[in-house]
Amino acid sequence: MSAGRPYPTSRPGWFAAWLLFAFVLVSGVVGVSMRDSWGWDEATHAELPAARMLLAAQAGRWDEASDVLLDCQQYPPAYPVLLASVQSMTGVSELACRRTGRVLGALAVLGAWLLAVELLRQRRIEAARRGEPLSPSDGWSAREQLAALLPPVLLALSPLFLHYSGTLFLEVPFACVSLYTLRAWLQRAGDGVRADGGLARELLAGAGIALCVFTKWNYGLLLGAGLAAAWLLEAFGELRAGRAARFGARSLCLAAVPALAFLWWFVLPLPRGGELAALHRASFLAFLQGNQDASMVTPWARRALDWGVAFLAGPRALLLAAVGLALVLPWGLRGATRALLLVLLASALPVALHPFHLDRFLVPQLALLVVPAGLGLSRLAPGRRFGVAVVFTALGAFAVVARTAEHPLLLRWSGIENAEPVKRAYQLETLFEAASLSPDRRLLTAGIERGVHDALLEALARDAGASARVGWLGVHPEFPPAAIHLGLLARGGSAERFRRDAGRARADGKPDMLITHEFVDPGWNDEQIRGWARAFDVVYVTQPMNWKGRAAKEVLARYRDTLLAGGEWKPTELARVEVAKPLEAPVPVELYALRRKR
Incomplete structure (x- = not known):
């Protein structure tokens, strides 16, 4: 000592x-x-x-x-x-x-x-x-x-x-x-x-x-x-x-x-x-x-x-x-x-x-x-x-040998077990992924899959260039405005645009490039919608607006239709992707750029 x-x-x-x-x-x-x-x-x-x-x-x-x-x-x-x-x-x-x-x-x-x-x-x-x-x-x-x-x-x-x-x-x-x-x-x-x-x-x-x-x-x-x-x-x-x-x-x-x-x-x-x-x-x-x-x-x-x-x-x-x-x-x-x-x-x-x-x-x-x-x-x-x-060896063996064996029992006790074999197998697979100790395990970030994310941003970056001010007409927590700003910066966007636009917010605290990030219609009238869109060089929108089975995301469909109905905005298709959904066919999604007609 x-x-x-x-x-x-x-x-x-x-x-x-x-x-x-x-x-x-x-x-x-x-x-x-x-x-x-x-x-x-x-x-x-x-x-x-x-x-x-x-x-x-x-x-x-x-x-x-x-x-x-x-x-x-x-x-x-x-x-x-x-x-x-x-x-x-x-x-x-x-x-x-x-x-x-x-x-x-x-x-x-x-x-x-x-x-x-x-x-x-x-x-x-x-x-x-x-x-x-x-x-x-x-x-x-x-x-x-x-x-x-x-x-x-x-x-x-x-x-x-x-x-x-x-x-x-x-x-x-x-x-x-x-x-x-x-x-x-x-x-x-x-x-x-x-x-x-x-x-x-x-x-x-x-x-x-x-x-x-x-x-x-x-x-x-x-x-x-x-x-x-x-x-x-x-x-x-x-x-x-x-x-x-x-x-x-x-x-x-x-x-x-x-x-x-x-x-x-x-x-x-x-x-x-x-x-x-x-x-x-x-x-x-x-x-x-x-x-x-x-x-x-x-x-x-x-x-x-x-x-x-x-x-x-x-x-x-x-x-x-x-x-x-x-x-x-x-x-x-x-x-x-x-x-x-x-x-x-x-x-x-x-x-x-x-x-x-x-x-x-x-x-x-x-x-x-x-x-x-x-x-x-x-x-x-x-x-x-x-x-x-x-004792250390015994404790370790007791804790980790066949450590997922109790998953079926835990699933049953939780009360969420699905009786359909395919869905139950998916539930057990999800539990197995959650219990993974592999360093390269999937991270549940709540973001969109990498392939879809990169395809959308490559198309956005090509179309927007280095300095255009961009708006996003949609409600997608898995593809947030911040990810768009960061993605454009990583793909040749200017630091000046990023500093100018990434932190912009309206008086209601919502990101400036969005109408809303909530699944509730904010109740804007047609003139408010057009006024918001005119502040940008280009507004991007997808069809469908609902990617993940949340019907509430379609609340902004009226806003998109308002812009297209007036004849002031011209849509141009930029990309097509498929968004995966568990146990279902992927959702085909089209990305459009809306620009004012000159």
């Missing part, structure tokens, strides 16, 4: 952990799938602001880049800034963005190990302070090494985590940041020699909390709530120990960075002013209150299906994690373990009780669960190295 410290200077399981990190990193970066294109959220809220910031900065317009950053409201600015930074070296690139997610996923796997190591250190420090006996050797025990290695293995073998690490959704970036933030939080307790980690550690932990919030608003607040509960319990102990003044100074440092960040964003967002701050507050509250409609309630059986199929390696791995959590509970009444369990509870319970559910909402709590679960499972192992190896 190091002098005065009740733990070894080495880190348990370091070689295996770094080897796992390298494998996850290389396989993930090389194997990331490009089968599907940008979805609405990915293109609109992540990559579009990133590309706009980058091009503005490259043009020397830092004021414009700042404005784009301050307009990041649906997605907080941290991840778009990271994407912009990466693409400053690679150029604007969807592949670079997806690989960035895979790098963050690998860093999260490493972070799970580092957090587990810090938890083990803090447990030794707490035991020494209570006068309890430590490990009989100077090194880490075999059981402690198992506790350090199980969390990164559990995380790396999560199909859900692997899937979303290749997308631009915020769950994996948040999971990565949260693991390192929790490690910084635990390090505040000191190293066994000093009574605490010093004021610099407090500032670092506070900066991590602020970064969590500015990576994903809601998850960051939940993590902050869990840490606030841990801080309160910690405060009681410090007051009883007579260290109130020191703890007060530490707490001020802890709160400094989050307080300044919140003041900047919600009170005085420099270099802008109070009007934007009011907009930030309103947008933030609207975001937190969203998806509450009764029509969006997700049945518990559907949620259980996500837990069983892809949360961990399979339903048996989920059972093992539950056993691990149960075994760690006796250690959860104090210290570092208590803090992790409080954060897990604060993060998981509101998500479980919220009426709306998507599988990716489980990713942040997955990252928080694997460390205490791994610690609990290590209690099943005997003290000797050989016994630990046997």
Whole structure:
């Protein structure tokens, strides 16, 4: 052991952990799938602001880049800034963005190990302070090494985590940041020699909390709530120990960075002013209150299906994690373990009780669960190295051998099983894809298939040229306006046009190049329709407007017919594609350019 410290200077399981990190990193970066294109959220809220910031900065317009950053409201600015930074070296690139997610996923796997190591250190420090006996050797025990290695293995073998690490959704970036933030939080307790980690550690932990919030608003607040509960319990102990003044100074440092960040964003967002701050507050509250409609309630059986199929390696791995959590509970009444369990509870319970559910909402709590679960499972192992190896092998075999065997049973229990053999086979195939651990697995981005995406954009780019101002008459979440702007830029469009048009929005907040992005007729009259179209050099439209079986998309057919009926606009066919539909024939789609007659 190091002098005065009740733990070894080495880190348990370091070689295996770094080897796992390298494998996850290389396989993930090389194997990331490009089968599907940008979805609405990915293109609109992540990559579009990133590309706009980058091009503005490259043009020397830092004021414009700042404005784009301050307009990041649906997605907080941290991840778009990271994407912009990466693409400053690679150029604007969807592949670079997806690989960035895979790098963050690998860093999260490493972070799970580092957090587990810090938890083990803090447990030794707490035991020494209570006068309890430590490990009989100077090194880490075999059981402690198992506790350090199980969390990164559990995380790396999560199909859900692997899937979303290749997308631009915020769950994996948040999971990565949260693991390192929790490690910084635990390090505040000191190293066994000093009574605490010093004021610099407090500032670092506070900066991590602020970064969590500015990576994903809601998850960051939940993590902050869990840490606030841990801080309160910690405060009681410090007051009883007579260290109130020191703890007060530490707490001020802890709160400094989050307080300044919140003041900047919600009170005085420099270099802008109070009007934007009011907009930030309103947008933030609207975001937190969203998806509450009764029509969006997700049945518990559907949620259980996500837990069983892809949360961990399979339903048996989920059972093992539950056993691990149960075994760690006796250690959860104090210290570092208590803090992790409080954060897990604060993060998981509101998500479980919220009426709306998507599988990716489980990713942040997955990252928080694997460390205490791994610690609990290590209690099943005997003290000797050989016994630990046997237990590790047995647990792994139980969790991953024939890990999709329960899928038919899970499908039946979920209540969504289709009696028709063909449709049931498709459902099982979908579950199998969801449980895939292949690095090149398909990413459900909510975007259109790559072939259709590229064919449409090649036709648009040829017709629009480098600088024409374009409108899009349609409602297609799988082919959003942001994807059109990014696609035109990648195919020879000018940076000037991109900077001019990509961020344009009307007073109602909708993208300028669209009439609406909702499946509801906005009720425009004929003159409003023509006035909107005349603002563009060319307006693009498809026939049919409905690609994916959503009849609501045809709400804009009247608007198209209004333009064509007046004789002012001339249609020109540009391309024909086929949009795939599950278990049905593909939908033939024609792309037209509408230009005013001269």
